[in-house]
Amino acid sequence: MSTLKEQIAETIRNYHQRGWSPATSTNYSFLDENTTIWVSRSGVDKSQFSAEDFITVDKNGRPTGKYAGVKPSAETLIHCVLYELFPETKVILHSHSVFPVLMSNMYQQEVPFEGYEVQKGFAGETTHDATVRIPVFDNTQDMIDFARTLRSNQARIRHHSFIMRKHGTYAWGTSLFEAKRHLETLEYLSEVQYRNVLLK
Ligand SMILES: CSC[C@@H](O)[C@@H](O)C(=O)COP(=O)(O)O
Ligand SMILES: [Zn+2]
Numbered sequence: 001m002s003t004l005k006e007q008i009a010e011t012i013r014n015y016h017q018r019g020w021s022p023a024t025s026t027n028y029s030f031l032d033e034n035t036t037i038w039v040s041r042s043g044v045d046k047s048q049f050s051a052e053d054f055i056t057v058d059k060n061g062r063p064t065g066k067y068a069g070v071k072p073s074a075e076t077l078i079h080c081v082l083y084e085l086f087p088e089t090k091v092i093l094h095s096h097s098v099f100p101v102l103m104s105n106m107y108q109q110e111v112p113f114e115g116y117e118v119q120k121g122f123a124g125e126t127t128h129d130a131t132v133r134i135p136v137f138d139n140t141q142d143m144i145d146f147a148r149t150l151r152s153n154q155a156r157i158r159h160h161s162f163i164m165r166k167h168g169t170y171a172w173g174t175s176l177f178e179a180k181r182h183l184e185t186l187e188y189l190s191e192v193q194y195r196n197v198l199l200k
Pocket of ligand 1: 025027040044
């Protein structure tokens with residue numbers, strides 16, 4: 001049986017094939033049984049990502065143990081803050097896919113999705129007959145500032161995901177299965193909504 005690390009690495013390579021992580025972009029993390037954070041190394045070509053490309057970091061995103069000196073993802077602090085704000089989280093996935101980025105060009109504060117069956121892919125959603133609002137936050141290179149944005153907007157993050165404007169998405173879950181479902185739900189809804197706008 002493959003380990004969680006290997007399963008996430010395989011997911012990362014699959015997502016690269018779908019065009020969701022061009023040019024070394026995206027990063028990923030998981031919590032192990034000791035609640036240690038494992039995050040992807042910075043700058044890895046995601047078509048080649050392997051289980052060995054995960055390193056351990058402390059709660060502030062600093063590499064620990066034998067990984068001291070290895071460069072963790074530039075966005076490690078986002079992962080650390082999400083584990084703190086949403087303590088049930090075990091796996092966090094990031095995407096640079098096109099459609100959520102297009103959504104972030106069309107909506108200022110949040111993207112509303114209404115009436116789609118696949119909205120039920122978000123944990124807690126039981127019917128298509130609802131509006132799901134995914135928050136959009138402005139992109140920044142300042143991770144301390146972005147961590148502050150996440151903290152102050154925690155109540156708006158109700159569907160285990162958000163969009164960074166002109167950047168990509170983050171989605172998470174209590175398992176790899178659930179984190180994937182959330183990321184893929186947001187991806188699908190963004191594509192449908194974008195194509196629907198084009199039809200009009
Ligand atoms: C191609 S640059 C993309 C990065 O700036 C960043 O957004 C990203 O997702 C990957 O950064 P990384 O440091 O490799 O984890
Ligand atoms: Zn990114």
